[in-house]
Amino acid sequence: MLIFEHSTKGRSTKIQAPTSADAIKDIPQALLRATPAALPEVSEMQVVRHYTSLSQKNFSIDTHFYPLGSCTMKHNPRACNTLAMLPGFLSRHPLAPEQYSQGFMACMYELQAMLCDVTGMAGFSLAPMAGAQGEFAGVAMMRAYHDAREDFGRKEILVPDAAHGTNPATATMCGYTVKEIPTLDNGDVDVAALKAAVGPQTAGLMLTNPSTLGVFERNIEEIAATIHKAGGLLYYDGANLNAILGKIRPGDMGFDVIHSNLHKTFSTPHGGGGPGSGAVGVSKRLLPFLPLPMVTKDNDVYRWLTEKDCPQSIGRMSAFMGNAGVLLRAYVYMRLLGREGMHRVAEFATLNANYMMAQLKARGFEAAIPDRHASHEFIITLKSQAKELHVSAMDFAKRLLDLGYHAPTTYFPLLVPECLLIEPTESEAKEALDGFIEALVQIQQEAETNPELVKGAPYTLPVKRLDEVRAAKQLDLAWGSIPRT
Amino acid sequence: MLIFEHSTKGRSTKIQAPTSADAIKDIPQALLRATPAALPEVSEMQVVRHYTSLSQKNFSIDTHFYPLGSCTMKHNPRACNTLAMLPGFLSRHPLAPEQYSQGFMACMYELQAMLCDVTGMAGFSLAPMAGAQGEFAGVAMMRAYHDAREDFGRKEILVPDAAHGTNPATATMCGYTVKEIPTLDNGDVDVAALKAAVGPQTAGLMLTNPSTLGVFERNIEEIAATIHKAGGLLYYDGANLNAILGKIRPGDMGFDVIHSNLHKTFSTPHGGGGPGSGAVGVSKRLLPFLPLPMVTKDNDVYRWLTEKDCPQSIGRMSAFMGNAGVLLRAYVYMRLLGREGMHRVAEFATLNANYMMAQLKARGFEAAIPDRHASHEFIITLKSQAKELHVSAMDFAKRLLDLGYHAPTTYFPLLVPECLLIEPTESEAKEALDGFIEALVQIQQEAETNPELVKGAPYTLPVKRLDEVRAAKQLDLAWGSIPRT
Amino acid sequence: MPFVPHTEEEIRDMLSIIGVDKIDNLFDEIPAHLKIDGLANIPEGMTEMEITRLMSSRAAADGHPLCFMGAGAYDHHIPAAVWQITTRGEFYTSYTPYQAEASQGTLQLIYEYQSMMTALTAMDVSNASLYDGASGLAEAVLMAVRANRKSKSRRILMPRSVNPVYQKTCNAIVCHQDIELVTVDIDTSTGLTTLDALQPWQDDDIAALVISQPNFFGNLEDVDALTNWAHEKGALVIALVNPLSLALLKPPGEWGEQGADIACGDGQPLGAPMSSGGPYYGFMCCQKQHVRQMPGRIVGCTLDQDDREGFVLTLQAREQHIRRSKATSNICTNQGLVVTASTIHMALLGPQGLARVAASCHQNTVSLVEKLAAINGVEVIFDGARFHEAVLKFNKPAAEVLAALADKNILGGYDLSSEFPELDNCILVCATEMRSDDEINTYAQALEAILC
Amino acid sequence: MPFVPHTEEEIRDMLSIIGVDKIDNLFDEIPAHLKIDGLANIPEGMTEMEITRLMSSRAAADGHPLCFMGAGAYDHHIPAAVWQITTRGEFYTSYTPYQAEASQGTLQLIYEYQSMMTALTAMDVSNASLYDGASGLAEAVLMAVRANRKSKSRRILMPRSVNPVYQKTCNAIVCHQDIELVTVDIDTSTGLTTLDALQPWQDDDIAALVISQPNFFGNLEDVDALTNWAHEKGALVIALVNPLSLALLKPPGEWGEQGADIACGDGQPLGAPMSSGGPYYGFMCCQKQHVRQMPGRIVGCTLDQDDREGFVLTLQAREQHIRRSKATSNICTNQGLVVTASTIHMALLGPQGLARVAASCHQNTVSLVEKLAAINGVEVIFDGARFHEAVLKFNKPAAEVLAALADKNILGGYDLSSEFPELDNCILVCATEMRSDDEINTYAQALEAILC
Ligand SMILES: Cc1ncc(COP(=O)(O)O)c(C=O)c1O
Ligand SMILES: Cc1ncc(COP(=O)(O)O)c(C=O)c1O
Numbered sequence A, B: 001m002l003i004f005e006h007s008t009k010g011r012s013t014k015i016q017a018p019t020s021a022d023a024i025k026d027i028p029q030a031l032l033r034a035t036p037a038a039l040p041e042v043s044e045m046q047v048v049r050h051y052t053s054l055s056q057k058n059f060s061i062d063t064h065f066y067p068l069g070s071c072t073m074k075h076n077p078r079a080c081n082t083l084a085m086l087p088g089f090l091s092r093h094p095l096a097p098e099q100y101s102q103g104f105m106a107c108m109y110e111l112q113a114m115l116c117d118v119t120g121m122a123g124f125s126l127a128p129m130a131g132a133q134g135e136f137a138g139v140a141m142m143r144a145y146h147d148a149r150e151d152f153g154r155k156e157i158l159v160p161d162a163a164h165g166t167n168p169a170t171a172t173m174c175g176y177t178v179k180e181i182p183t184l185d186n187g188d189v190d191v192a193a194l195k196a197a198v199g200p201q202t203a204g205l206m207l208t209n210p211s212t213l214g215v216f217e218r219n220i221e222e223i224a225a226t227i228h229k230a231g232g233l234l235y236y237d238g239a240n241l242n243a244i245l246g247k248i249r250p251g252d253m254g255f256d257v258i259h260s261n262l263h264k265t266f267s268t269p270h271g272g273g274g275p276g277s278g279a280v281g282v283s284k285r286l287l288p289f290l291p292l293p294m295v296t297k298d299n300d301v302y303r304w305l306t307e308k309d310c311p312q313s314i315g316r317m318s319a320f321m322g323n324a325g326v327l328l329r330a331y332v333y334m335r336l337l338g339r340e341g342m343h344r345v346a347e348f349a350t351l352n353a354n355y356m357m358a359q360l361k362a363r364g365f366e367a368a369i370p371d372r373h374a375s376h377e378f379i380i381t382l383k384s385q386a387k388e389l390h391v392s393a394m395d396f397a398k399r400l401l402d403l404g405y406h407a408p409t410t411y412f413p414l415l416v417p418e419c420l421l422i423e424p425t426e427s428e429a430k431e432a433l434d435g436f437i438e439a440l441v442q443i444q445q446e447a448e449t450n451p452e453l454v455k456g457a458p459y460t461l462p463v464k465r466l467d468e469v470r471a472a473k474q475l476d477l478a479w480g481s482i483p484r485t
Numbered sequence C, D: 001m002p003f004v005p006h007t008e009e010e011i012r013d014m015l016s017i018i019g020v021d022k023i024d025n026l027f028d029e030i031p032a033h034l035k036i037d038g039l040a041n042i043p044e045g046m047t048e049m050e051i052t053r054l055m056s057s058r059a060a061a062d063g064h065p066l067c068f069m070g071a072g073a074y075d076h077h078i079p080a081a082v083w084q085i086t087t088r089g090e091f092y093t094s095y096t097p098y099q100a101e102a103s104q105g106t107l108q109l110i111y112e113y114q115s116m117m118t119a120l121t122a123m124d125v126s127n128a129s130l131y132d133g134a135s136g137l138a139e140a141v142l143m144a145v146r147a148n149r150k151s152k153s154r155r156i157l158m159p160r161s162v163n164p165v166y167q168k169t170c171n172a173i174v175c176h177q178d179i180e181l182v183t184v185d186i187d188t189s190t191g192l193t194t195l196d197a198l199q200p201w202q203d204d205d206i207a208a209l210v211i212s213q214p215n216f217f218g219n220l221e222d223v224d225a226l227t228n229w230a231h232e233k234g235a236l237v238i239a240l241v242n243p244l245s246l247a248l249l250k251p252p253g254e255w256g257e258q259g260a261d262i263a264c265g266d267g268q269p270l271g272a273p274m275s276s277g278g279p280y281y282g283f284m285c286c287q288k289q290h291v292r293q294m295p296g297r298i299v300g301c302t303l304d305q306d307d308r309e310g311f312v313l314t315l316q317a318r319e320q321h322i323r324r325s326k327a328t329s330n331i332c333t334n335q336g337l338v339v340t341a342s343t344i345h346m347a348l349l350g351p352q353g354l355a356r357v358a359a360s361c362h363q364n365t366v367s368l369v370e371k372l373a374a375i376n377g378v379e380v381i382f383d384g385a386r387f388h389e390a391v392l393k394f395n396k397p398a399a400e401v402l403a404a405l406a407d408k409n410i411l412g413g414y415d416l417s418s419e420f421p422e423l424d425n426c427i428l429v430c431a432t433e434m435r436s437d438d439e440i441n442t443y444a445q446a447l448e449a450i451l452c
Helices: A044-055 A078-084 A102-119 A131-148 A166-173 A191-197 A220-229 A238-243 A284-289 A324-362 A383-389 A393-402 A430-449 A451-455 A468-473 B044-055 B078-084 B102-119 B131-148 B166-173 B191-197 B220-229 B238-243 B284-289 B324-362 B383-389 B393-402 B430-449 B451-455 B468-473 C008-018 C023-027 C048-061 C080-086 C104-121 C133-147 C164-177 C195-201 C223-232 C243-247 C288-293 C320-326 C336-373 C398-407 C437-451 D008-018 D023-027 D048-061 D080-086 D104-121 D133-147 D164-177 D195-201 D223-232 D243-247 D288-293 D320-326 D336-373 D398-407 D437-451
Strands: A123-125 A156-160 A177-181 A202-207 A233-237 A257-261 A278-282 A294-298 A301-305 A378-381 A419-422 B123-125 B156-160 B177-181 B202-207 B233-237 B257-261 B278-282 B294-298 B301-305 B378-381 B419-422 C155-159 C180-184 C208-213 C236-241 C262-266 C282-286 C298-303 C309-314 C378-380 C390-394 C426-429 D155-159 D180-184 D208-213 D236-241 D262-266 D282-286 D298-303 D309-314 D378-380 D390-394 D426-429
Touching: A044 C080, A044 C104, A044 C336, A078 A324, A078 C048, A078 D080, A102 A123, A102 A238, A102 A257, A102 A278, A102 A294, A102 A301, A102 A324, A102 C048, A123 A294, A131 A166, A131 A202, A131 A233, A131 A238, A131 A257, A131 A278, A131 A284, A131 C164, A156 A166, A166 A177, A166 A202, A166 C164, A166 C320, A177 A191, A177 C320, A191 A220, A202 A220, A220 A233, A233 A238, A238 A257, A238 A324, A278 A284, A324 A378, A324 A419, A324 A430, A324 C008, A324 C023, A324 C048, A383 A430, A393 A419, A393 A430, A393 A451, A430 A451, A430 C008, A468 C298, A468 C309, B044 D080, B044 D104, B044 D336, B078 B324, B078 C080, B078 D048, B102 B123, B102 B238, B102 B257, B102 B278, B102 B294, B102 B301, B102 B324, B102 D048, B123 B294, B131 B166, B131 B202, B131 B233, B131 B238, B131 B257, B131 B278, B131 B284, B131 D164, B156 B166, B166 B177, B166 B202, B166 D164, B166 D320, B177 B191, B177 D320, B191 B220, B202 B220, B220 B233, B233 B238, B238 B257, B238 B324, B278 B284, B324 B378, B324 B419, B324 B430, B324 D008, B324 D023, B324 D048, B383 B430, B393 B419, B393 B430, B393 B451, B430 B451, B430 D008, B468 D298, B468 D309, C008 C023, C080 C336, C104 C243, C104 C282, C104 C298, C104 C309, C104 C336, C133 C155, C133 C164, C133 C208, C133 C236, C133 C262, C133 C282, C133 C288, C155 C164, C155 C195, C164 C180, C180 C195, C195 C223, C208 C223, C223 C236, C236 C243, C243 C336, C282 C288, C336 C378, C336 C390, C336 C426, C336 C437, C398 C426, C398 C437, D008 D023, D080 D336, D104 D243, D104 D282, D104 D298, D104 D309, D104 D336, D133 D155, D133 D164, D133 D208, D133 D236, D133 D262, D133 D282, D133 D288, D155 D164, D155 D195, D164 D180, D180 D195, D195 D223, D208 D223, D223 D236, D236 D243, D243 D336, D282 D288, D336 D378, D336 D390, D336 D426, D336 D437, D398 D426, D398 D437
Parallel strands: A156 A177, A156 A202, A202 A233, A233 A257, B156 B177, B156 B202, B202 B233, B233 B257, C155 C180, C155 C208, C208 C236, C236 C262, D155 D180, D155 D208, D208 D236, D236 D262
Antiparallel strands: A123 A278, A257 A278, A294 A301, A378 A419, B123 B278, B257 B278, B294 B301, B378 B419, C262 C282, C298 C309, C378 C390, C390 C426, D262 D282, D298 D309, D378 D390, D390 D426
């Protein structure tokens, strides 16, 4: 039932709004609303009950193993939430003068510094509000760099075919055309093809390392040298930073720009779709272009850097300073981990992934890149199951839900057929990994003996398999927009 | 799975305790623990996941209609929780000097005053920590009153047979013997029997009004006069105060002592079993005996009343001041309701109960007291179903769970066979009442056509019907205490 | 180890299954000379107790100045239930609902959100959120350029009465795609965008006109006239609105003859705390015919195999993970959790409640303006209809006055002089429903003391 | 209407079904002259915004004095997860688990709690909680009198080293049942209960001896000797313990040859905020043979119809709702929610974590005592082994010193002089794991300034 179906005309919960308000007399009728908005009229108890019950219809990290590859669904420590929601932080107006902001700004300043440190970059801005916006800021800085040097001929961004969709989409938003670079079977970028593609038209390359195939790009130095030699810049998509935290730094690999998905590596909750943060870092030569605002410290007083301080900045990504509450959560998480904790993240995320891959291979599953160590994630391909049993990766995914596991990422990266991209993260205990492995083994047996069972899954959730085609054809995007049956 | 089954030796979540602590050298070995306590060793994520999932196995007001008679399961406004848990209140040491306590004490002082007002009593103490402890304090005050007058011969407390079990149990704890007074079929106390029972040995009468049968005791004035004439005192069990809030006051009915279950009438959450508050109020002549501490106000400064101020007090019920956090919640609730809200509680609780009773009677159910108006609750008896269909009130209750409704109170009061005591409360919307009525009608039809279905319920919960007899026979009260199969 | 549950024994077992001796061997593909040995400059880890102490003292250090500042972030009451439910683990720690059957909670909630937003704006469809109001305006501009098939132009008319930071953000985002934001001047006596000011573009090909209601100064634009003007010349209308105001004001879907084409704005007033500027969310609604040009996720209602209703992400072919370089936008992660809060907030307030909040904000601001304007040296410079914000002019530099107020623990308002040189000595004030009469008097007294 | 969802139309419909004209008619059995017309003295209702403002200012008004006070309530760190999960609606707003199948969450949790408490205390069984430590001690005394079949006496030996408010509360509750609490003196040099002090009752029939470990002064009693002494003469042993201390100290089940018979105390140190004194909870454990004399609810593990494990309230025949005037106690509602918090707290800390917390409290107190004792005019008067609390003697009246400290925002400790005249000028201090070295130094400096 929808909240609208609980609504009764005239019902209200009085305590949430001023009890009475005089009619508005100083606004002409023509500018006023004629009829009240058709919002639900329900009691506080109905609201609490409805949304509490709705919440129970979600899988989440707090309730399920959630090995969604490329998404780093790790434990979200509860302290991060509590401390970011301290009344003093919640009630701070974004434009409050600096004298009322030193506590908050101290956190932001230190967060900038810690991010520089873990990535090996010279400066960081916390402005971007998600990975994709970080990419935008990063590529916009690359463009600003070339433009500042009056190097206007660079119209192309190179992107490996394994890249996340946000990479090419971002390049377009920044006015570039995209050229795809193929990936070899062993998971490395095809350096020969890269070399062939690179040229004076190359603004730069966007790369994830380890890649979305879950392996470390071994030729990174050669790739960096190739791009740099051609006058291009190197962009690091930080979605996979969890794999290398404290082990190797993008700056040291030669990257000029990086965004970090704080909602992945630094464990701010994903909230059913966001908010996140795509903080961006740059090497020294790109410093002037970082987006605003940033925090600096003069004589022990924190102050905002603005257009006056940074005339070459690419500008602002939001009305204020990005997702401040998310940044506070990431800050708390990093302080909890500390120096000793950072590299353990990469180590145990990698240990968990390699353990699962080894076990699954031993149980007969086919790894996409079988002969290399996995990074913090790895891919199995179910192409033989699809061919021989007509049971697809999607069917496996749906059946996993029945068995109490969120499915891994399916059908990404696009170049591996019938793939499951599995990322356990460091915070899962061995039992959870073992349970998931047994579940996959069980589904494999079901697929062999009773494929219809798997193809009909799920059975135990609030709904059975949903008709996505119908959704796109018979668009029903709002209550009341089309008559219900 | 139990949390112990998630435990692995050596696993820990470091961030919750000081990272290291030197070995204790100044305590002799003989006084120290030899082996660590066998508590679970689990990660923070496992804890969060385990208890989040456990919580989902509960029915609650926030998820279900919960018409548990005599328990007043109404909406628990979330603001009460938030405001009682403000850091300033949580961190206040109970023995903090009054200079650091004026904010908290103001709330307590005003709560005492509001409770006097709604009950018509001369003074209130917030010390008792639940209804039963309030009863204890109340009856102890009655005894202290008689003792202070050197009226030592009163050894007996009268209790109607419909009374809650805490009433006779309390009388015993206070050193009294209990005499039961029968109830008439019309729900009123048998005044003739009462008159026969009363005498110089009578310390007092404990009464709930409206009674646990869900009707108003019409002869209350005669009863009060009878007890008072015999030199006894009248105790009001306030569990049913929700029925009369703002309509009639126990003090005006002639009661000398009252406890109020703040966790019922004033909507502090029941927390899966508590905590509650059984604040006690008294008429003028019992004022000296109120339990400690209480708050008073001298020259606009709040201060604690202690043994020095109240030498005749029955003393303390707890180490500090009772369930302070519960009291804050009740205070917030009362301020939200305010003058205009109080009597509406009784009115709409009563409207809902009478509406349900009327509908259920119309659908063929037998009300225990069919010819009178219900108070805020009412009873249906399923004795004919039990006799003719062999389907008991317990079977109906279990089947209700399957249909998404918490069962009403069953088999209480003891004098109505196969009873369901139904209390909808004022905060439920008509749809919820109608849904519940339809569910009972459906079960009645099932009982007629397929009684085994009802007798086997529930089917849709985490477990099927549990074997209570086995639980009491093969006691298993702690993990590891008996070997598991 | 914080958040790493492995015991020594488990580590040994796992390594032996993998067939390596130590964890470090798993990193052997990384060039050795690039490997680092930990992160020495990161401070030592803290316990939860220690970080709690640190953050509590920092939060407390920022004080609680009395807030009369709006300018895009508003100090509203948020019912306690909103964030208690929103931060339930099942909402808080789930990912984007890629597996629909295991995410019906989030999906249904977003569908309800979309329904509420279309009800508030009187538009046909809503997306599931963008980052914030400012970046959302940029997306609206990009969308308008795509959606306006009649126009070949990439020019957008952007009145100066639009929040200046929104203008900057918008420009930073759209500037790479040859889009031109053409500035339209403010009428200095009314603080409005007038038809006169639009006259210069009467005969030009324009993709869209942005209309902010209320505008940045709190003034109410003649939205019907502006909308009709744009539509008559084939330009689309992008409505930039405060969603709370829509409980009282004419919704964009009803502006002019045909209604606005796109409505966007910041959702903060509907349940997001001010929180230093975020997370808030950008909402976006549009007319049905433009839905395939809309950026961001959209949830649709469909049926399952048993013909039961259920909810899924739909129209994904517009998005980056399918369409890649040809997507409507690069947006992926959005502001889901804030949308969750906002949906619960709207359900708790209801249409009447929201209208009373809006009216009460407006009345408080009226009362504030009256009291301040009575002080010597304070002048109200625009006097048309407005909603809950107003521009005041002092007889002294605004920065000086605001600093003096700040020293008295009062955030007196937003200094307009740097962005609007013609509004020298001017500030923008706002008193939401949270400001009591006492607080308004405190402000008036403090200001009087400073100016006189 | 706050929390009443009825619309006018619904009210009319419902009244017509009932067959009355107006709601007031439903109250027609109440004698008219007793009816009141509302409650004029109750203040007008507030909106949530208004009460939020009021409560926030009151909470803030009470400040955050630096706490060196223990005496039964301790300032411990509580992980954020504890109360976030505890206040989830499903735990927070459910009733006592009367319908077991619909309450497996609460029931399993209580079973886990019982298991943790038996692990901590090394006793056989635990109940589901009593109100608090003080009233729980009273229940333990009543239980001991019932359970000690060998003794005909209703006399309990109560050392003066037991928390004096516990003694008072205990007396207020047991006094009506002819039970006598016989005071046992403290050894003034060690602050302990000695065998010598017990000598007078060597040959008397005594139902039970109460042993507090640590005792009220923080001193560690010779629990083995005391337990053996009691058992040898047929008295039961009631152990009154701080549950956190049991992560380090010998558990009651291992005291002396046979272990204590009943263990009780206050659960506050395990996850309950100080919160002005409550809600906390009283825990109670006992040896198997006494379980049927134990008051309070108990959860047991059983099977369902499919032989799956599940949990139910059991042994209810001891309780008031069945046994009525013959019940083991009148207790009904207990402190379930705090037990929920406590269970989560213990799971998060684990055995090592709790031991580190306990050790750290102890070390901080040792360090505090060292620093304070170095000040002229301060003396440590008991010097045996102790746990995390200590008695200090000043060269001035304690009340005066504490008041001066309070003026410097320090809660310096508990004034012992009113309850223990022989401990004139003495206070009881405690520094939990929450007190930093800086804070301890702040105390020392403040005290030095006051005394010198
Ligand atoms: C490899 C990769 N790059 C970029 C992104 C985009 O990040 P966001 O969703 O925060 O915009 C993601 C996240 O899904 C990703 O996995
Ligand atoms: C009529 C009646 N009296 C007394 C009580 C006891 O109150 P408590 O459970 O708060 O001890 C109850 C509650 O169950 C009750 O319903």
